[in-house]
Structure formats: C-alpha cells, structure tokens
Amino acid sequence: MKNLLKYIVLSMLSVVMVSCEDGDIGFEFDDQDVSTSGSIAKFYIDQTHLYVIEENSLSVFDITDFENMQVKAQVDINREVETIFRLGDVLYLGTTTGVLFYDISDPNLPSYLSSYNHFTGCDPVVSDGQYAYTTLRSNAGCGGGTNVLDVVDMSNLDNPVLVKSYEVASPYGLVLFDDYLFLAQGSNGMKVFDISDVSNAIEVGAYSDIKALDFIRDGQNIIIRTESGITQIAVNADASFSVLSQINY
Template sequence: MKKLIPLLFLGLAAIGLMLILNACNDSSGDSNVNPQTGTGGSLARFAITGNTLYIVSKQSLDVYDIRDGGNPAKSVTKNLGVGIETIFPYQQNLFIGAMDGMYIFNNHTPANPVLLSKYTHVLSCDPVVVQGRYAYVTLRAGVNCRPGGSFSSLDVVDIGDPTQPAMVGTQRMDSPYGLGVSGNKLFVCEGEKGFRVMDITDPKTPVQKRYFQNVPSYDVIVRENRLIITGQKGLFQYRYDDSDTIRFLSQIPVL
C-alpha cells in the first residue's frame, strides 16, 4: 500500500494536468492577476498559472517560463530549506506547504515570486487549500510526519493580510491527507479512515456534516459538483449535492 499511494498521487496530478486544457479558476476580475490555468489536488508538487510553471522539490521552488511548451526555460530557484511538500496557487499568491509551516509568495511577477511570510506550525505533513481570506491546512501526525506527535488537526488560517497569517481555528482530525474546497463546502481526506464533508458557511469554523468511513481517500479535486478522489485502488469520481450526499460515478483502477 505504501508503494501504491505515491502512484495514485501522481495519477491525481496527471488528472490536474488534463484539466488544464479546459479548466477555469474561480477568479473575479482583475484581482486574479495570474489566473490558475489548471486544477490540481492539494498534494500537488507543481502548478501552472498563465505561462508559468511552478515546481516544488524537497528544498526549493523552481519557476519555469513555458510560453514555448517544447522548451521550458527556468526563470529562478527559491531555496526554502528542507521539508517542502506541496503548492497551491490562489489569485496572485502561491501557498507552499512544508513540514514546519506554510510559505506565502506573491507571484504578481510570475518569473520571480516574492516571499511575503511564513506561517509556522508544529512538525507534520501539511497540504493546504485556500478560498477567500482563509487557508485550510491539515496537519497529520505519524512516524513519517510528526515524530512523537499525539494528534492530527485541521487548522484555519486568516490570510487577509498575507504578510501576517494567523490561525483562527483548529480541530482534531483522525489521519488527514489532502483536502479541497468549493463554496461553502470543505472536503477532507482521512486516508484509510474515510472522507469528511464539512460546512464552512462560517469559514473560521468548519462543521462536519457527513463522514464517509467507507470511502478511503488521500487527495481530492473539486470541480463542478464532482469530486475526483485518490482511493486505495485507483481514482474515483463522485457527484455531491446540497444534502451533502456523494454518489459514485466511475473508477479508474490502479493495480
């Protein structure tokens, strides 16, 4: 299983690349200076906005100009230290998850993102998604994520001023992995323990509405009332509705 999960993450990342062809970010006018070209999961290590590709390694953020798709040209490398894990673009900022915190970069100048701040937390694995002025971060305890950690959590971070991010809420989770957000719904993957649907009508206080313990999940892409979920044996597509019910649609098996 440990060998299979990284392959499934790559599969979800590949789905994200395919969505680049026809996806539109939920932008609202000029505030989204560099619109996100595609849609990816929260555990993604790469993202595309406009003509710029961002890739995070374990220690850095690499930026490429892809106007000539056959010959991408590296623009800059930002060294960030160790434990860099994920990247999530939102409007004119990049949110980079690391084992000890979340970096916020302004990418108004796509070829040279500028570090605005770092939100620091206890050592853990921490994908992040953003909507409006709030970032949602899952912190997973475990041997490979938080040595000696006693519990996992979901943190809500106010990023209204991205130079001064501040936690405004936290609650315990079972074993959270990736997550996704759309409108007043937050979706949290709990690995082998299931999949949570949470109401964020009050964005600072997510409220659990459903917990599908029979839906193993590791990451999720949310798109037009559909969920593309990384499961134990492949990629699964579900449809969700206002009653917080999810209905299975299809599966891409990975053996």
C-alpha cells in the same frame, strides 16, 4: 532536472489518460482565479508557467513554448517543502514546519510574503483567498504528535492568524466546495464539513468506504484519489453527492 521533468510529463499524461477514459471528466490548465490542483501536489501549471517544488527549493519555468521551456527562477526554501497550491497571485507552499506564502504577481520572480508556523507534521494546504485550510498529520513519516485541521485568516497576507484548530483523524488532502470542506483521511475514510462559519465547522458527512488521499475539483465534480484508485463524484448544493465513475489500480 531531466528526471523531474520526465516525472511531470508522465503525471500530466496520466491525468489526460484518465480524462479520455471517462467522457465526463475534462482537463484544462488552471487560470489565476481558481486552483484545480490537488492539495498535495508537487507542481502547478497554468497557461504560461510551471512551478515545481523539490525538497528545499521552488523552480519556475516559462512554458509559453512548451518544447523549449526556460528556467526563470530557482528559489531556495530554508525548509522541507511538501506541497504547492496557487490561488490568484499567491503560492501556498506547505512545509513540514508551516505554510509559506509567495507573491507571484510577477510570475518569473516569486517573492516571500509571510508564513504560518506550526509543529513538525505533513502539511497539505488549500485556500479560498480569505482563509487557508491546512492539515497536520502525525505518523512515522511526518513526525510530531498531532492530527489537526487548522483554519488561518489570510485577510492580511503579511500577518496570517490562526482562527481555530480542529482535531481530525489521519488527515491527508482537502478541497473546498463553496461552503464545504472535503477532508481525506486515508484508511479512516473521508469527511465533509460545513465551514460557512469557520470558527464553528460542522461535520455533515462521514464516508468510511472512500479511503480518500487527495482531491481535485472540476466544476461541480470532485475527482478523488483513493488508496485503490480514482473516484469521480458529482456534488450537490448541500454537499451530498453521487458517484459517477471509478477506476481501480
């Protein structure tokens, strides 16, 4: 656990360091209405709590007093958990075999709601509250034999329903930007889809030069983690964008 907390602190510091190097980037803890964490994040932090996934478990820490964090819950997850995403009072846990939904209206006591199951594959997930968007990637580390973007109807959290699957190339992370979805495809670049009609998503942009892995939305900007560093873009209302800064490493 000490090594885990050290990793979390170092990860947070790396975000802050990036923020300090570019005056246009701001960093704040997430609130309950909008998640600014990446879609392949391993932990989530807000003003009072820290949620951490470790292989087959979810841990909850009270960080009201950050120097004396308290473990409030450790939930056994009978699957291999890969990613965590929060929107409102719901945690979305991406696993190798599906997405699990947990109610955290009591932040100290996550309670299982339901799941959306699929074949084995890597599984980032984001949501706008009405729909969840999750990608499945097939490679040596993820298993399975499919590369798709699934759209899941979340209007009934007790019974999530698949709306449509879209075939995509080597999908990694993703982020919502109003009526648009930005999809990372690693060495295959980045694509942008108009999802105003989720049953008929339309590709509106493809960028082979941006080898995107994951995203964090920061207001009207998106911070992109790429294969070679970090790129910050300012996004327009039609999902076109301009590059504000780049940090290579």
